[in-house]
Structure formats: structure tokens, C-alpha cells
Amino acid sequence: MRDARKLKRWFGVGFVTLAFVLTGHRLALTQPGPNRLKFAHTFTTDSERAILDAAVAEFERGHPGVKIEQIISNSEVYNTVGWRLQFQGRNQPDLYFHWQGFKVEYCLERGWAMDLTPHLAPGFLEQFVPSAIQKQNGALYFLPQSIDISNLVWYDRDRFARLHLHEPGTLREWLRLCAQLRQNGILPLAQGNRDLWPMGNFAAELLGQSLGVEKSGRLFQPHRPINPEYLGRLQTLIEMRDLGCFDLSGVLERGAIGGLGDIDAKVLFLSGRSAQHILGSWFLADVQDARSKDELKFSIGLFPVPPGDGETDALTAVTTGFLVNPTTRNPKAAVEFLELLLSRKYQSEFAKLGNLSARRDAVEFTSDPLAKRMLELLATTPVIVPPPDTGYRPEQAAVFYEMCGKLLTGRLGLPHAAEYWAKEKKNLARKGL
Amino acid sequence: MGAYFINSLWVTGLSAAAVVCFGAWAGFALSKARFPLRKFWLALFFIGMILPVQSYLIPLTGLLEKLGVHDSLWALILPYTAQNLPVAILLFAAFFVSLPAELEEAAKLDGVRTARFYFSILLPVARPAVATIVAITCLNTWNEFLMAMLFIVDPAMKTLPVGMIAFEQAHNTDYPALLAGLSLISVPTLLVYAIFNKQIIRGVIAGAVK
Amino acid sequence: MTRRGQILFFLPALLVFLVFVLLPSTQTLIDSFYSHQGIKHPFVGTLYYRYAVTDPKFHQSLGNNLKYLLWTLLFEVAAGLALAVGLEKNTRFNNFLRVAFFSPAVLSMVVVGLVFGFLFKDGVGVLPGMLNEGRALLTISVISGWASAGFFMVIFLAGLANVPEDVLEAARLDGASARQTFWRIKLPLLKEVIYVALLICFTGAFKAFDLFWVLLQNQEHTSIVSTLLVKEVIRFDNQGYGSTLAVILTVLVLLSVAIIIGAKNLWRRGERRGPL
Structure with missing residues (x-):
């Protein structure tokens, strides 16, 4: 009787120890490191995620040791709540998606975005339609991903x-x-x-x-x-x-x-x-x-x-794009990832999903008839x-x-x-x- | 979903353990008639019991940030413990009041030290109360939504209810996966209820009538 | 145990409670007098309280809380009492039913909300239109009744179990009908439990959040004070007004508890002075 109880207790202790060893790291208070980039965005459909996963995989191959962790939110939640709350966390995103307008301004005001120009590859900006690149006092905070038509x-x-x-x-x-x-x-x-x-x-x-x-x-x-x-x-x-x-x-x-x-x-x-x-x-x-x-x-x-x-x-319509958090420990990698994501290779993939890229060569790679139609609409709207x-x-x-x-x-x-x-x-x- | 489940297990388990531990200690102390300001403390915890979470919700975000635990499981474990402590203290206090004083005397004569006395005599005696408290606390924390929604931003740290909502929004029509998620939250509580329904019902009654 | 030992035993719980409940509660009260717009936080006095008095959104939300309270009195407390009376006899079958009726109470309200939300979804669900403007509040109350009636049933069953057998026996000998026994004997003896049930129902109606948030968080006709305050804080970044609403909500909860306990004491005193 006594032995049975003892056995049970040891069993319990063993179980808890095992659980702790296996999953206890979740209780740790992690610190952000230079090799772990958190990327917050709202691309939830399978088609979009496949492109992102491919881009992340390519980036990680080219940057051994650096990992990109995607934080995916529903766009309504991100738009109303998440966009601001994410900066309260201990694990703020290193790079994040945004809609240009009030929210980007708000992020700039609060110091949640950093100037990307020192880290950008030469000639990168020339690939975009000039009106999509908006500098503020010579600094560039926002890289355009797409122009979303709302209705x-x-x-x-x-x-x-x-x-x-x-x-x-x-x-x-x-x-x-x-x-x-x-x-x-x-x-x-x-x-x-x-x-x-x-x-x-x-x-x-x-x-x-x-x-x-x-x-x-x-x-x-x-x-x-x-x-x-x-x-x-x-x-x-x-x-x-x-x-x-x-x-x-x-x-x-x-x-x-x-x-x-x-x-x-x-x-x-x-x-x-x-x-x-x-x-x-x-x-x-x-x-x-x-x-x-x-x-x-x-x-x-x-x-x-x-x-x-x-x-x-x-x-x-609204321009969407990405910003980089100044608290990131690895701004260079963050910007390099954005450059990869905004390269012709991935933008042409996104274009098949109705993504209207702000790249100069967008007309060439936008092949889906519906997406083409949208580009035309954008080009002709007064x-x-x-x-x-x-x-x-x-x-x-x-x-x-x-x-x-x-x-x-x-x-x-x-x-x-x-x-x-x-x-x-x-x-x-x-x-x- | 698996990660949410493990997070929920840790949060629930540790909160319940802390509530029982601290609650029993404090309850035992408050069961002594000559404890300083006893009536005041009991009244304070009674108010704590009825206080809605909204009363302390808003500044908690800032406080947790200052403590450096925001966005970790501790950001839930600590407030959950605090939230569930008042009921536990009141229940334990009531339970230990009815405990014969000889028990402590005998222990003292046997030379049992405080810690030993607590673990090897008090807790086993208080088993029904412990079961009750564990049952209510586990149910409360497992299902808690509001604080979990506000204090956890990192998706890797979400608990089941919040994770479930995020999942529903992202995979609105993936019914098999949704159903799996819903069962992952509900089956454990239903199972625990099926096994411990007497304790849980006793807990509800005790918690209610206190 | 020594006095020092007792205090040492007491301290951890007090500390946790102090830091994570009392301190932030006080902070909420303080915050409600400050504006939190931008980087500076100027003192604004009772501005937000004066605003709340005339805020149509707050009025509507509070009204919804009160309507919800009335409905839950019916769907949770009255239904729970009915269930308890119906399942009072200790038979195997009744026991099974009790366990079954209580079981929704252990479910997460998020799950309940998602499942019913799906059932009531227009165009897909089996009962569309239940969340339309005119009925949404009633629907939410019914769902909440479904989830909580069993909880109140359990409380009432505990009360009924305490009704002394000899009193019932005497009533039976006097030839009282079942209805008479219920109204004349059981109900008065259930008084203590009824107070408790009312206490839980009243405070619950103000504390409610999950179901409303999951089902219809953005619609005014289902806005309640707790959803309003959460929106004010996380959407509009207006911590000052959010805190004010939190303080008002707290006062409402404490007030309803005070009123119920007061009523109970008054009633008791009245009874003692009565002709008996």
C-alpha cells in the first residue's frame, strides 16, 4: 500500500520533470537575438503563405544561422488591435507589414520604424515607381509591397x-x-x-x-x-x-x-x-x-x-509595405530579407494573387487577367x-x-x-x- | 494548436499549484482567531473575490511590461494566481477553522517543523478543500480569454481560447481542423468533469455559498 | 505555530494579490483622471466621468448590460431553479441528467460562442437570423442560459438538499400539494441560496465579456460596458476613458453586491421582528 503510493508519487515527479525538460523552455523569458528575426504580417491565404515560405527558405539558405519567424495575424485583428499591441510585447517584431497612412505615421511618431537607407543595396530603390518611394527628411522607412484596391x-x-x-x-x-x-x-x-x-x-x-x-x-x-x-x-x-x-x-x-x-x-x-x-x-x-x-x-x-x-x-486604394523595427538586433539581415521579398522573383509570384506591385517592371510579370485588369484600373484612375x-x-x-x-x-x-x-x-x- | 495546448497546460498547472500553495498557507494563517487584522483581511479577500477582472485589467499590461514578463506565460500565470487566490484563501480559512487544534499541538509535541507539518499533515487533511480549489482554478484558467487576449502578443505563447480565435479567423472554412481545435479545448475539461464531477460540483457550491 | 510563522505563511498570497489585483485596481482609478493621448499624460479631473454621463454609447452598453441581466435572471436563475426542482429526487436517471445539464458550465465561452455563432450564421448555419439586430441580445442571453442554467441548478440542488425531511413529511401529512410545498415551504427555505444565486447572476451580468466579444464585438446593439472599455483601450488608445469605464463597472458590481447583501440583512431583521 505504502509502496504503491510511493511509486505513484515518483511516477508523478518523473512525469512533471519529463514535461519540464520537453516543453519547459516555453516558460523561459527569451531575449531577442540577432539570429532570430520576427516578421509580422497578415498574409493568411495558403497561396500567399507558400510564396512567403519559399522566400524565407531561400533567405535562410543564403544566411546560415539566421532564422525568420513569421507572426501571422488575421488582417482585421492586425488592423484594429495587433498593429499597436505588438510593440508592447517583450518580443517585438523585427520587421512588420503595414498600410500606409495614419498607422505608418503613428509608428514613425512613436519611433517604431528605422531609416532603411544605410542598409539598402545600391540601385534597389530604382526598381520602384518613384511615387511609391516616399522619403521623409531624406530618410526612408517604408518599402512598398503592393497597392491594394479596397473596393x-x-x-x-x-x-x-x-x-x-x-x-x-x-x-x-x-x-x-x-x-x-x-x-x-x-x-x-x-x-x-x-x-x-x-x-x-x-x-x-x-x-x-x-x-x-x-x-x-x-x-x-x-x-x-x-x-x-x-x-x-x-x-x-x-x-x-x-x-x-x-x-x-x-x-x-x-x-x-x-x-x-x-x-x-x-x-x-x-x-x-x-x-x-x-x-x-x-x-x-x-x-x-x-x-x-x-x-x-x-x-x-x-x-x-x-x-x-x-x-x-x-x-x-492604399499602399501596403514593410517597416523595420529599430530595436532589431540585425537590421542588415532584416533589410536584406525585404529586398529578397520585393525582388522580381517573389513579386511576380505575388502578382498572380492580385498583388499590384510598385515595381517598375510590374506590368511585365503581371499575367493573371484579373490582376492585369486591376493594374489598368490603377493606371487610369484620376x-x-x-x-x-x-x-x-x-x-x-x-x-x-x-x-x-x-x-x-x-x-x-x-x-x-x-x-x-x-x-x-x-x-x-x-x-x- | 499543439503549442497552444502545451501553453494552456503550463499556465493552468502552475496557476493551480500556486493558488493551492499560497491559498492554503494564507488560509491556514487566517484560520487562527488571533491573527492580526483577521477580519480586515477576510473582508479584503471577499472584495477581491467579487472584483471584476476589468477593475485591474488595463494597468496590468504596463505592470507586466515593467516586470519584464509581458508576452511570456508568466504574464498569465501571475495574474491568474492573483485572481483565483481570494476564493482559495476564504475556502481554506473556513476549512482550517473547523480543524481540531489538537492536530497542531500533537505535531508540535512530535517536533514536526513547519514545512513538514504543512506538507505531510495539513495538505493531506485538507484534501477535499484542495481538490475543490484545484477544480475551480483549473476550469477558470483553462477557459480564461480576456487577459490571455490582451497580455499575449507572441503567437507562440498563446493559450487555447485565444489561439482558437486566431485559428478560426485564419482558417474559417477548414471545418475538420476547427473541430479538432474545439475538441482540444473542450475534451480535457469535459473529461476532468466526467471523472471529478463530485469535486467540481462541491467546489461550485462551496465557492458560491462562501 | 508562532505568530511570525503565521505571518510568513500569509505573506506570499498577500504579495501576489497586492501586486496583481489591488495595485492595478488603484492604478485604474488614478488613470481615470488622466488623459493618455500622446506622450504626455495631463490631469483632466472628472472629464471622462462627465463624458460618460452623456455618452450615448455608454448608455446603450449599460442598457444592454441591464437587459442581459434581466434575461439571465430568467434563463439562468429561474431555469436553474426549475431544473433543480425537477431533478430533486435522487434517482440514477436524475443524477445522470444533473451531470449532463451542468456539463456546459465547464466549457470555454469561446467554444460556446464559436459553435453557436456557426449554427446561427446566415447562409450557412441551421438557424440563420438569430444574430440580427432585433434579437441578438436575446440570443446571446439564451446561449448564456444554456451554458449556465446547470450551474445554478447545482446551487439550488444543494439548497434543496438542506430542506429538513421532517418539515416535508409534516407537509405531506397535512395533505399539501406539490405546488403548495414548493411555494410555501421549499422556496422560503431556499432563501439563502437564492441570495447567492442573485449575487452571482448580477455580478456575472456586468462581468460578461467572452460571448459578446466572440459573437458580435463591433455591433452597437450588442455592445456592453466591458466590450466598450476594451475597444476604447486597444482600438482608440484611450486609456483614460477606458479606465473610467472600468471604474464605473467596478462600482456597479460592488453596488449590486452591497444591495443584495443589504436586502438580505434587512429581510432577516424584518423577519425577526415579525409576528413569529
């Missing part, structure tokens, strides 16, 4: 062909097309606005088309008044809702748009439950994923959000407006996103929108934001 209308080509529908050139045409789709018993658009940014970005493009970049940008600045006339174009959101663009009984019930996540909406479209889906250029990576898994049963086309009568065909969540302060953007959500669910009428927005801004000012 594109993706559609089921086969379905359009069957119904003899064509890509619309104007807003009127588009709304008519949506009505036709609905009459044929097809959900025009699968959209999920649970987290507010999907339709908010769309609405920002509507404002960009009707107002241009400066006027629409001013709306998001703190303390600036809101002119009710400026918001007239948001009428489109309400028209689309009333037309039934976002619901069809049996597929999505009325009002479902507010409870559905963006990923779920994306899946609905890819599984053929809707004819169109509004999402950014990065959606091409999902399309390729679905294609390579043989899950896609139809061919896909895209067109830009059509402008209203007499308006400019503005695009909402106006580019930033998506609110990367262009402006997060709380100012949040007010706009919330307002659009309310307009869509009918909780707020358009006549009161300006008043609502102004009041929310005043509230932000009152709590010091």
Missing part, C-alpha cells in the same frame, strides 16, 4: 453570360443589373457588414467619387464640420438596400448583412450563392486558393464600383482616396463606419446623417480624441 465588384462570369448581362459602366446601369439578378432569383451581392469596415470602405469610395480626395478627406479630420450636401451620395447605400441587393429569401434574410462576417460573405460568393461580391484586390488570393483546391465552380470577373452620372471614377481605417485616425474612421452600418440597417436616415456625424465628432473631441 472591386467581383462577379460570376458564367451567370452574367447566361443572363446576357454586361459589366456596368455607370451606377444606374449597375443598379438595374442588380434588380435584374434579383428578378432571376439570384442574390445580387453577398455582403457581411458585421464588423462594419466592408460596407464602410464601399461608402468611402462613394464619397470619393462624388467629392474627390480633398473634400472627402476633410470629412474625417477632427473638428471639421460636416456639410450635409456632401453626404448625398450615400443615398446609394439605401437605394441598394431597398432594391434588395443584399438579401434574398432562402439565401440571406433581410437585415442579415448586419450580423454576417466578411469572411462568411466571401464564402457565400465563392460557393456560388450570389452573383457578385464587393471586396478589395486581395480577394484574388482567395480566388486562387479556391481554384487550386478545385472548389470554384465558375469563372470570375471584376469591375470597379461604377461612378454616378458626371462623377469621377475614383478608386479607394483619383485615389484612402480607405478610412488606414487613412485616418481609428476613432474618426470608426464613427464613419458605424454611421454607414446604421444607414444600411435603417437605424439612421440619410437626412440625419450629417447631424449624427457632427455630433459623434463633437463627442470624440469631448473625450479628448
Whole structure:
């Protein structure tokens, strides 16, 4: 009896010791070393990760001993929370992905980015379109990876062909097309606005088309008044809702748009439950994923959000890229890795996934027809407006996103929108934001 | 997922061990009627028990950073221990009050030293209370989400609930993998509950009625 | 054991509790009077408290907390009581049911949220539309009832087990019906346990976070004070207002505990003075 208990105790002690030896290193307080580079990014699709893994492998072959550790976040989480919280950690990333605009500025202000020029290979910058390389006081902090178009209308080509529908050139045409789709018993658009940014970005493009970049940008600045006339174009959101663009009984019930996540909406479209889906250029990576898994049963086309009568065909777009943390113990390796990632070899791989590279030779290696189309769009658009969540302060953007959500669910009428927005801004000012 | 599981095991195991250890010591001390300011301490721990985590959540990030443990498993083990201590102390105090004083006297006569007395007499006697505390603490820490979400940035250090959310966002439609992840969190607690349901239920009642 | 030994025994727990609970709680209180925008942290007095009084988002969140509280009183406490009364008899089958009904309480709320979120997903799930604006709060309350009713059942069962057998026997001899026995005898004897259940339910309604965050963190109609404060801190970098909301939440929790304990004491005193 006593022996049995003793045995049990020794067994327990042995087990804990074994566990500690095998996994106890997780309890260690590790210090960042020069040979371990942490790379934070938001490339989550299998297709993108395959490219990154290949680049990491090539880099590690060329730099024996140096390891690159990828920290992969969901882009919404990274965009709202992770981008800032990662600098609170004891293991800050050495290099990290970002959207140009407010967030990059914020990182610069806080000293979370370092000047890359001393470490760059000669001639490297000349490979890029000059406008994509933005120096500040002679220093360069940000290397561009891609220009993301925030709103594109993706559609089921086969379905359009069957119904003899064509890509619309104007807003009127588009709304008519949506009505036709609905009459044929097809959900025009699968959209999920649970987290507010999907339709908010769309609405920002509507404002960009009707107002241009400066006027629409001013709306998001703190303390600036809101002119009710400026918001007239948001009428489109309400028209689309009333037309039934976002619901069809049996597929999505009325009002479902507010409870559905963006990923779920994306899946609905890819599984053929809707004819169109509004999402950014990065959606091409999902399309390729679905294609390579043989899950896609139809061919896909895209067109830009059509402008209203007499308006400019503005695009909402943002440049993404990479920064290097000044706390890194090995800035040279970090920059060299970015150079490899931004080389023609890997950028041409990314281009197949809709990545619109800022390299001068991007036109040559962008071969996917959809990606080509996007490059054309970018080249011809007269106006580019930033998506609110990367262009402006997060709380100012949040007010706009919330307002659009309310307009869509009918909780707020358009006549009161300006008043609502102004009041929310005043509230932000009152709590010091 | 495997890494999250191991992290959760360490966090849960060490927090529970610390809670039982410190909780039993303090509970034993507070069970003595002549302990200085006894009523005050008991009231303090009672307030600590009902205090919502949000009361101390926000400055903890900065504090953990200052201590140099932010973004490590210790950033969870320490707050989890603190969070679960009050219930443990109150339960142990109540348990040891009902313990006959002769026990200690006898031990003293036998010349048993404090540490030995604690490990070889007190803890075995308090076995039901220990089981109860271990059960509640393990459940609480295994399932804790809010602090784990805020204090751990490094994906390698995430615990299961937070890792599960990250996984769900990244692989939204990979149902087999999602299901595997969900079972990895739930099966251990359900299994432990199936085996120790008496202790857990007793723990819930004791924790509730205290 | 010597006095010194006792204090040595007491110190580690006190230290951990002090450093990781009391100190930061105090810090939260202090932070709520300072602005944390930018690098400087100027003192702003009661600015954030004055703001909270008129903040429509806070009002809505607090309202949602209260609605959630009312629903959970029904779906957790009342349902738990019903389960306890139904499964009171100690039979094998009842025992099995008790274990089964309690089991969701050991699950992570994250898991519960993910699974129900999937079931209720529009276009995919089996019960779409449950998270629409009009019903989301009710849906979350029902889910939380599903998860916690068993927990309250267990507490009530413990209370019922303490009802003296002879009292029940006497009632039976007097020919009281089952309903009369419940309302006249069992319920009054369950009073102590009911207070406890209320205490847990009230504080739980303010502490709630996981389910709301996992299911609908960005929608106003399911915003509660705890999600609002987390968003304020991690999204808008506004630690001052976040701390203020944390202080308000703490006060609400402590206040509800004080009220319930106060009510209990008052009731007791009233009873003692009563005709009996």
C-alpha cells in the first residue's frame, strides 16, 4: 500500500520533470537575438503563405544561422488591435507589414520604424515607381509591397453570360443589373457588414467619387464640420438596400448583412450563392486558393464600383509595405530579407494573387487577367482616396463606419446623417480624441 | 494548436499549484482567531473575490511590461494566481477553522517543523478543500480569454481560447481542423468533469455559498 | 505555530494579490483622471466621468448590460431553479441528467460562442437570423442560459438538499400539494441560496465579456460596458476613458453586491421582528 503510493508519487515527479525538460523552455523569458528575426504580417491565404515560405527558405539558405519567424495575424485583428499591441510585447517584431497612412505615421511618431537607407543595396530603390518611394527628411522607412484596391465588384462570369448581362459602366446601369439578378432569383451581392469596415470602405469610395480626395478627406479630420450636401451620395447605400441587393429569401434574410462576417460573405460568393461580391484586390488570393483546391465552380470577373452620372471614377486604394523595427538586433539581415521579398522573383509570384506591385517592371510579370485588369484600373484612375481605417485616425474612421452600418440597417436616415456625424465628432473631441 | 495546448497546460498547472500553495498557507494563517487584522483581511479577500477582472485589467499590461514578463506565460500565470487566490484563501480559512487544534499541538509535541507539518499533515487533511480549489482554478484558467487576449502578443505563447480565435479567423472554412481545435479545448475539461464531477460540483457550491 | 510563522505563511498570497489585483485596481482609478493621448499624460479631473454621463454609447452598453441581466435572471436563475426542482429526487436517471445539464458550465465561452455563432450564421448555419439586430441580445442571453442554467441548478440542488425531511413529511401529512410545498415551504427555505444565486447572476451580468466579444464585438446593439472599455483601450488608445469605464463597472458590481447583501440583512431583521 505504502509502496504503491510511493511509486505513484515518483511516477508523478518523473512525469512533471519529463514535461519540464520537453516543453519547459516555453516558460523561459527569451531575449531577442540577432539570429532570430520576427516578421509580422497578415498574409493568411495558403497561396500567399507558400510564396512567403519559399522566400524565407531561400533567405535562410543564403544566411546560415539566421532564422525568420513569421507572426501571422488575421488582417482585421492586425488592423484594429495587433498593429499597436505588438510593440508592447517583450518580443517585438523585427520587421512588420503595414498600410500606409495614419498607422505608418503613428509608428514613425512613436519611433517604431528605422531609416532603411544605410542598409539598402545600391540601385534597389530604382526598381520602384518613384511615387511609391516616399522619403521623409531624406530618410526612408517604408518599402512598398503592393497597392491594394479596397473596393472591386467581383462577379460570376458564367451567370452574367447566361443572363446576357454586361459589366456596368455607370451606377444606374449597375443598379438595374442588380434588380435584374434579383428578378432571376439570384442574390445580387453577398455582403457581411458585421464588423462594419466592408460596407464602410464601399461608402468611402462613394464619397470619393462624388467629392474627390480633398473634400472627402476633410470629412474625417477632427473638428471639421460636416456639410450635409456632401453626404448625398450615400443615398446609394439605401437605394441598394431597398432594391434588395443584399438579401434574398432562402439565401440571406433581410437585415442579415448586419450580423454576417466578411469572411462568411466571401464564402457565400465563392460557393456560388450570389452573383457578385464587393471586396478589395486581395480577394484574388482567395480566388486562387479556391481554384487550386478545385472548389470554384465558375469563372470570375471584376469591375470597379461604377461612378454616378458626371462623377469621377475614383478608386479607394492604399499602399501596403514593410517597416523595420529599430530595436532589431540585425537590421542588415532584416533589410536584406525585404529586398529578397520585393525582388522580381517573389513579386511576380505575388502578382498572380492580385498583388499590384510598385515595381517598375510590374506590368511585365503581371499575367493573371484579373490582376492585369486591376493594374489598368490603377493606371487610369484620376483619383485615389484612402480607405478610412488606414487613412485616418481609428476613432474618426470608426464613427464613419458605424454611421454607414446604421444607414444600411435603417437605424439612421440619410437626412440625419450629417447631424449624427457632427455630433459623434463633437463627442470624440469631448473625450479628448 | 499543439503549442497552444502545451501553453494552456503550463499556465493552468502552475496557476493551480500556486493558488493551492499560497491559498492554503494564507488560509491556514487566517484560520487562527488571533491573527492580526483577521477580519480586515477576510473582508479584503471577499472584495477581491467579487472584483471584476476589468477593475485591474488595463494597468496590468504596463505592470507586466515593467516586470519584464509581458508576452511570456508568466504574464498569465501571475495574474491568474492573483485572481483565483481570494476564493482559495476564504475556502481554506473556513476549512482550517473547523480543524481540531489538537492536530497542531500533537505535531508540535512530535517536533514536526513547519514545512513538514504543512506538507505531510495539513495538505493531506485538507484534501477535499484542495481538490475543490484545484477544480475551480483549473476550469477558470483553462477557459480564461480576456487577459490571455490582451497580455499575449507572441503567437507562440498563446493559450487555447485565444489561439482558437486566431485559428478560426485564419482558417474559417477548414471545418475538420476547427473541430479538432474545439475538441482540444473542450475534451480535457469535459473529461476532468466526467471523472471529478463530485469535486467540481462541491467546489461550485462551496465557492458560491462562501 | 508562532505568530511570525503565521505571518510568513500569509505573506506570499498577500504579495501576489497586492501586486496583481489591488495595485492595478488603484492604478485604474488614478488613470481615470488622466488623459493618455500622446506622450504626455495631463490631469483632466472628472472629464471622462462627465463624458460618460452623456455618452450615448455608454448608455446603450449599460442598457444592454441591464437587459442581459434581466434575461439571465430568467434563463439562468429561474431555469436553474426549475431544473433543480425537477431533478430533486435522487434517482440514477436524475443524477445522470444533473451531470449532463451542468456539463456546459465547464466549457470555454469561446467554444460556446464559436459553435453557436456557426449554427446561427446566415447562409450557412441551421438557424440563420438569430444574430440580427432585433434579437441578438436575446440570443446571446439564451446561449448564456444554456451554458449556465446547470450551474445554478447545482446551487439550488444543494439548497434543496438542506430542506429538513421532517418539515416535508409534516407537509405531506397535512395533505399539501406539490405546488403548495414548493411555494410555501421549499422556496422560503431556499432563501439563502437564492441570495447567492442573485449575487452571482448580477455580478456575472456586468462581468460578461467572452460571448459578446466572440459573437458580435463591433455591433452597437450588442455592445456592453466591458466590450466598450476594451475597444476604447486597444482600438482608440484611450486609456483614460477606458479606465473610467472600468471604474464605473467596478462600482456597479460592488453596488449590486452591497444591495443584495443589504436586502438580505434587512429581510432577516424584518423577519425577526415579525409576528413569529
